[in-house]
Amino acid sequence: xxxxxxxxxxxxxxxxxxxxxxxxxxxxxxxxxxxxxxxxxxxxxxxxxxxxxxxxxxxxxxxxxxxxxxxxxxxxxxxxxxxxxxxxxxxxxxxxxxxxxxxxxx
Amino acid sequence: xxxxxxxxxxxxxxxxxxxxxxxxxxxxxxxxxxxxxxxxxxxxxxxxxxxxxxxxxxxxxxxxxxxxxxxxxxxxxxxxxxxxxxxxxxxxxxxxxxxxxxxxxxxxxxxxxx
Numbered sequence: 001x002x003x004x005x006x007x008x009x010x011x012x013x014x015x016x017x018x019x020x021x022x023x024x025x026x027x028x029x030x031x032x033x034x035x036x037x038x039x040x041x042x043x044x045x046x047x048x049x050x051x052x053x054x055x056x057x058x059x060x061x062x063x064x065x066x067x068x069x070x071x072x073x074x075x076x077x078x079x080x081x082x083x084x085x086x087x088x089x090x091x092x093x094x095x096x097x098x099x100x101x102x103x104x105x106x
Numbered sequence: 107x108x109x110x111x112x113x114x115x116x117x118x119x120x121x122x123x124x125x126x127x128x129x130x131x132x133x134x135x136x137x138x139x140x141x142x143x144x145x146x147x148x149x150x151x152x153x154x155x156x157x158x159x160x161x162x163x164x165x166x167x168x169x170x171x172x173x174x175x176x177x178x179x180x181x182x183x184x185x186x187x188x189x190x191x192x193x194x195x196x197x198x199x200x201x202x203x204x205x206x207x208x209x210x211x212x213x214x215x216x217x218x219x220x
Contacts, residue, residue, distance in 0.1 A: 030205040043211040
């Protein structure tokens, strides 16, 4: 079993829909990161979480340490949100999920 | 101004050659990283340096050697290149470490070993 599992692997939605991407992990962690990889390959760090919830524009990230689970939400999704979203966890090592490929249709 | 830059952007070379990838950040950050993204787009950390000192060294063949001449630069030298080294290599930086700070990524270097 992978230490970091993301779901869904692929997601296609209509513009304007509320999007949720999940990340579950099997170890105790010190921090969790959400990354966005654009179709052109560039990577942007969206959030770094160790507890609670963070919001930036239309993006919200939450983490539940007890349940070993984090979610990334996108409100009012837009075609420019189409990308691969990757979670990464750090404890005594840094492990990445395999990513969720999001496609927002206009 | 580019925050984290890498050169070259593309690198095509033959098996057995030695090559280097350079990374520079102008953010004044203390920590820098090298990541490898394989053909399946799976990311793995390779190395992390804080103020020129190696702090993370994952299970990477010793053909890969990072060099940090100062805290703004972290170069990756690869000896005796193999087909399996073909990947995209990303450099990143953060003010503090992975556990406390967000990261800024370079544009990536696509290495193809023939």
